[in-house]
Amino acid sequence: MSGTPTFKRLPRAVREQQMLDAAVKVFSRRGYHAASMDEIAEDAGISKPMVYAYLGTKEELFVACLHREGTRMMQAIAGAAAPDLPADERLWRGLRAFFGFVGAHRDGWAVLYRQARGEQPFAGELAGMRARLVDIVAGMLDHALRAEGRGAGETDLEVVAYALVGASESLADWLADHPEADPEKTATRMMNVAWLGAGQLLAGATWRPGR
Amino acid sequence: MSGTPTFKRLPRAVREQQMLDAAVKVFSRRGYHAASMDEIAEDAGISKPMVYAYLGTKEELFVACLHREGTRMMQAIAGAAAPDLPADERLWRGLRAFFGFVGAHRDGWAVLYRQARGEQPFAGELAGMRARLVDIVAGMLDHALRAEGRGAGETDLEVVAYALVGASESLADWLADHPEADPEKTATRMMNVAWLGAGQLLAGATWRPGR
DNA sequence: GCGTAACCTTACGGGCGAGTAGGTATGCTC
């Protein structure tokens, strides 16, 4: 009515981030398919054609979300776990960064791990990221073993790393659903399971399948 | 034309199972949304209205799949892990049953854990099942500890159980994608991580967060 | 052999939401 120039014009880079914020939020709440481009646009305080103009089709938009959140997470972890630290310290800092990220970006986590996993077009992208994580963890374990003068079979290392990453994801999932939970404490618990368990195992101990 | 009585009329119970088989297969391949009722019907060798007549709407159909596969899995595990066995043997048999199931029902697993997790209407159902699993595992750990005259905090037990279940799911996921992998071997590896790691931890050992 | 119930089909309605056409306004440069 009275002009209503309340909504300012903003440069592209800013709008793009707003759109991504909104997209992550809506994708996380509704799921990939149930999320409508209209709702995302509305939530971003913009109209639909702008979204198409800047970020492209719905699939491309989701990939963009995936990329941003995934990169953020990987950077948080890699930045914390400097390679020149002792292995246990690296693992500990990595875990703390990981759970810290999840605690602070629950929406992003939900998009990454609850949505992307189910939809074929994106599952590959996610699998790649997880593979990198597994490699990092396997590297830490390997490093720790060599420091003690031991070695382990490649496959075993990778499988153990896989299990550890899976356990972390599971706890992260739990964390994302419990706003009152403390990321730091969760990280500590995971660290205990990981370090003591994997250490024991790779040190040579074995549970015997035959009775 | 020439009669074509190739397709026989079948009693309801049989058709329902065929439909569920087809549904699980298609849901697993395409994902919940991308799966079309037409494709499911065609795959079941029947026409669409029959599916609606017998199993109801798409959502109800998916719930039916979830229920069948979930029940099968829980029965496989519960049946193997008899409560009167020693704790480590219970855990071992449970894990073997679990990975055996996943190896034999990769489609069902994909439906259960890759699809249901992402879609709000079904996430709750799945969470309930996982919670039951966590309780079972926590019970095993508790039992094992008491047998050694120890005890552990309730929360710690549950969190550790959660991590173990998560690790198992992760390995199961990996198994589902690797047809050549051996379920038995995977179970053995998981058993090693679980028993040695959790045992160590709950026995009182701790990794110290402060340096 | 005739009713009736269960099995099964073809063919359509209708909604929802992805993506677009075409036009308006705002700021920036000279």
Next chain:
DNA sequence: GAGCATACCTACTCGCCCGTAAGGTTACGC
């Protein structure tokens, strides 16, 4: 203050797919 690029909008098309209406056919009881 003319010209131009960029930010932004309203309002539409159109295809896909869930769900159903209405009718055909086989088996079985009596």
